Amino acid sequence: MKTEFETHFKEKGFTQLTAIQTAVAKPLASGQSVVGIAPTGSGKTLAFTWPLLSQITSGSGSQLLVLEPSQELAMQTTRVMREWASLVGLHVQSLTGGANVRRQIEKLRDHSEVLVGTPGRIYDLLNRHHLSLGGIKSIVIDEADDLLNDHSKVVVVNLVKAAPRDCQLSFFSATTGQDREELSDTFHRQLVVCDVRKTDKSRGDVKHYTVVARTNAQKTAVLKRLSAEPGFYGLVFFNSQRTLEYAYNRLVHSHFAVETLGGRQRQVQRQAALRRFKKHQVKLLLTTDVAARGLDIVKLPAVINFDLPTHADQYIHRVGRTGRQGQPGSVYNLGDDHDFRDLRKTLVTTDYQLTKWSFSNEGTTTVRRQQKESGQHVSSAKQRKVGRRNTPEKKRKKHKKNRHFKNKGMRFKHRRKAQETQQRS
16 A cells, blocks of 8 residues: 555544455555455445555556446545545546536546546447547456446446456456356456455444335335434335335425435436435435445445345345444335245345334334433323324314304394294284
8 A cells, every 4th residue: 555545544544454455455456357245335445446546657548447337336436536546646537427428528638547437428438439448457347246237248348348458357346246257258357356255344233124014105104204213314225216206206295305316317416315315414315226336325324125125136235335334224124924035035145134123112112211211201192102203283174164054043033033023913
């Protein structure tokens, strides 16, 4: 590690390197192609940032290319790398979809040493001859199990072919997608595998719960009750954009502070939603697997699976948003008994333990704890109200006054007076 990096490392309060940072440092520094596998939140971005930035020469054009599966992760990686690159006089440019392509083309004339972006936008700029990869010395394929699926694998392979043949390749992920032999055959490289999942100790204590909610309406009601808890905020995952929009409309209609991440949002809108969520200005951030892949949200207390994942790797990446860097966290899985049975089968190869959770038990526990601390008596009626969202009660519907009923007394008075007049006559 360079002297400038060591000084900044201590200034940020870091005491020691994580397992993945230690494992890949020497292979990357020596120019070898590497496969790095480590749990989410274990510092994979810094693991390739330090050794690769140390090999770059300032003012010699673009030399390092980092590929990310989503705009959000590309911007996050750009911010991290830019912080450390500025210490040694290097420049980092982001090239993502959803941003102004003209501005990106104009900024390419500055020939930044590090390029971070999504494969689609980079490939588009390459085909339009606004970008050249002829001077690239190293390519990092972050979240490799996602980028090397059937949809984006062809684009990634073409980008690697556009770079020099002796270009160094690095693959990083939290799960194993393709094995080493398959990667070696695809990219024609000898790969060094650094798998530290068993030795890494960076994960905090994360509890995994199952919450019974059969329909989308019931699941949305669970989100309302969770968000009503003081100090609660969480990342909510959906399998489809349609279900996400359904829950979002229901929550907004009930005046809950929520934001969405993904879909057809522009980059500015996505950054604004993330910024509001990180500042705790909204309680829930509704998203999909693609948009939230690899996001680093400091001290995120909860992840909620509105739609349950269909395979283990998907679950690992979702729950990896909480419990990062030793922090505690909770995961709430919504569904019925059949869904939970399928989920347990999906996670049979993992160490996750699912526990039943309900609002009634949690609410009673909270009330009793408050009662002991304050020494006050809390009625059973108040205990039942714990967990409900703190919103004003619905106003009773006001019926229009019947004008005939209103004048009933006057009519009766006139009728009686008329009867008395007849009797006198």
